[in-house]
Amino acid sequence: MASVPAPLCRDFDVEVSFDESEVAPQWRELENEGTAFQTRAWVLPWYRFVAPRFGATPIFVTVRESTSRRVLMFIPLCRRRRHGLMTIEFPDIGVSDYNTALLAPDVDLDAGGMLDLWEKIRRALPPADLVRFEKIPATLCGRDNPFARLDWLLPTARAWRLHLPATRELYDQQVVRPKICKEHKRKRRRLAEHCGELRFQIAATPSAGERVFETLCNERKVRFHDAGRFDVLAEPCFAAFYRAVIFDEWSPFTVLSALMAGERTLATQFALRHRGAYLLLMHSFDPALERLSPGIVALDELVTHLIGAGEHCFDFTVGDEAYKLQFGVREAPLLAGFCPLTSLGALYVAVWPWARRIKRRVCALVCAWRDRFSECGRRAVWRCAQPGRGQP
Numbered sequence: 001m002a003s004v005p006a007p008l009c010r011d012f013d014v015e016v017s018f019d020e021s022e023v024a025p026q027w028r029e030l031e032n033e034g035t036a037f038q039t040r041a042w043v044l045p046w047y048r049f050v051a052p053r054f055g056a057t058p059i060f061v062t063v064r065e066s067t068s069r070r071v072l073m074f075i076p077l078c079r080r081r082r083h084g085l086m087t088i089e090f091p092d093i094g095v096s097d098y099n100t101a102l103l104a105p106d107v108d109l110d111a112g113g114m115l116d117l118w119e120k121i122r123r124a125l126p127p128a129d130l131v132r133f134e135k136i137p138a139t140l141c142g143r144d145n146p147f148a149r150l151d152w153l154l155p156t157a158r159a160w161r162l163h164l165p166a167t168r169e170l171y172d173q174q175v176v177r178p179k180i181c182k183e184h185k186r187k188r189r190r191l192a193e194h195c196g197e198l199r200f201q202i203a204a205t206p207s208a209g210e211r212v213f214e215t216l217c218n219e220r221k222v223r224f225h226d227a228g229r230f231d232v233l234a235e236p237c238f239a240a241f242y243r244a245v246i247f248d249e250w251s252p253f254t255v256l257s258a259l260m261a262g263e264r265t266l267a268t269q270f271a272l273r274h275r276g277a278y279l280l281l282m283h284s285f286d287p288a289l290e291r292l293s294p295g296i297v298a299l300d301e302l303v304t305h306l307i308g309a310g311e312h313c314f315d316f317t318v319g320d321e322a323y324k325l326q327f328g329v330r331e332a333p334l335l336a337g338f339c340p341l342t343s344l345g346a347l348y349v350a351v352w353p354w355a356r357r358i359k360r361r362v363c364a365l366v367c368a369w370r371d372r373f374s375e376c377g378r379r380a381v382w383r384c385a386q387p388g389r390g391q392p
Contacts, residue, residue: 011066012117014124016059020044023060026071030102033141036274037096041253043076045244046091053237054093056080061101061121075101075121085129085348088341092134095238097159097279097317098334099135100147109146118150122339129345134336135318141275153335160329161277162314164307171307175328184300184326187293194292195261200301203256206247212256213246216268219284226287233282246270257305259298267298277313278306296323303327 017023031039047058056078063073079088090099109117122131135157138148147153165171172181192198203209217233224231232238246254252273259267267285271278280302285295306314316324318334340346 012072012120013064013066013069014120015062015064016124016126017062018058018060020047020058020060023062023074026062026074027060027076027102029071030074030104032275033105034100034102035098035137035140036253036272036277036279037092037098038076038100038102039253039274041249041251042096042245042272043091045241045248046095047078049237049241049244050093050095051078051080051091054080056091056093058091059088059126061124063117063121070104072104072107073101073117079126079128082132083348085345086127087130087132088125088128089132090134094232095241097135097281098137099133100137100140100145103140103146105141108143109149111149111151114146114149115151118339122341125341127341129340129342130348131339131341132337133339134334136335138333138335148335150337150339152339153337155333156336157318157334158320159318159332159334160316160324161332162303162316162327162329164303164312164314166307168304168307171303171328176326180326184296188297188300191266191289191292191294191297192261195264195266195289197261198266198297198301199260200298200305201258201260202305203258206250209246209250209254209256212258212265212268213243213270215258215265216256216270216282216284219268219286220282222287223284242270257302259294259301266294269298269302276311277315278311279315279317281317296326299323299327 020027027040036042047056051057057080059077059079061073061075061077062071063075064070065072076091077088078091079086081087082089090096092099125131133147133153136147136153137145137159138155139145140147162175165174176184188198203212217239220231220233224234233242246256255269255271255273255278257269257271258265265286266289267283269280269283271280273279283295283298285298303314314327316327316329338345338349340349
């Protein structure tokens with residue numbers, strides 16, 4: 001495929017809009033040239049349910065080639081007040097695993113070209129103190145992501161992807177270690193002995209999807225509440241957002257699946273399917289079966305299903321959870337950074353690393369004191385429970 005000549009590529013016009021109806025044509029044109037988290041099926045519900053909760057308003061940036069007026073890039077963004085500063089960022093707030101621009105497939109930009117373009121974009125943006133980008137993938141649609149060439153973005157996080165071979169036998173032989181493969185088979189056998197014959201199923205109808213999603217919510221509620229952890233599905237705006245993504249237009253974009261034994265649901269999974277990749281967003285399991293590892297067994301069954309369905313990429317997305325390493329995943333770097341737009345924004349960027357270090361140290365001290373007092377409390381309870389102790 002012929003590439004756009006470099007001199008032409010650097011002759012850009014940048015347009016900024018705040019109305020989604022005005023940008024629908026260019027968004028639709030480039031929608032498949034990014035990640036699942038820049039599709040209208042994901043972003044429009046985000047603007048509808050999450051944005052109002054956090055005072056965010058949409059911003060749409062379109063980049064055209066000046067002479068031909070051809071759309072080269074489209075960027076859905078938002079603006080909100082954060083830590084006292086007006087910030088421009090991607091529609092995320094913890095739910096989007098990858099953030100990037102939609103880029104025409106025949107356009108490539110070196111570091112100099114991307115910096116020139118960013119300067120034009122920066123000048124066209126509405127008033128704000130700071131641009132904050134997070135979770136920018138280093139590669140996009142199988143090629144280098146020009147946004148990753150911005151000199152103020154640095155690797156800060158990782159995603160994990162599993163490239164699936166043609167058969168399950170090849171997966172067991174070439175992707176996972178023999179010890180892990182043997183352990184997965186043992187866990188599956190133990191779970192089946194306890195619960196009965198296992199079957200993996202994909203929700204084929206909205207009603208079946210509703211049952212899986214409700215089970216997922218209930219499983220997470222028990223597990224997260226007991227551990228004192230934040231559960232995004234317990235927040236009304238996020239729950240409404242996810243329901244809109246899944247059920248407003250029931251389509252292959254979202255996938256709800258479950259590991260079953262008879263009529264009992266042992267584990268659940270929620271994923272997106274985009275550009276031939278399966279992106280796992282959430283998974284959970286029956287808390288009563290935790291010692292039998294139903295979540296790991298369900299993921300292993302999912303690998304078998306995806307290989308059988310001819311899928312090539314199982315994307316475990318962002319996060320460094322240890323269980324991912326069991327499945328033969330490969331690391332994919334994600335970048336983040338700040339671009340100040342005002343002197344106040346520049347001050348924030350200057351002090352932010354120090355503030356983050358202080359916050360981490362304070363959190364570590366709080367956790368250490370909490371653990372210490374928890375241990376002291378356990379010892380006091382134990383002493384009182386001994387014969388002759390705790391008596392006046």
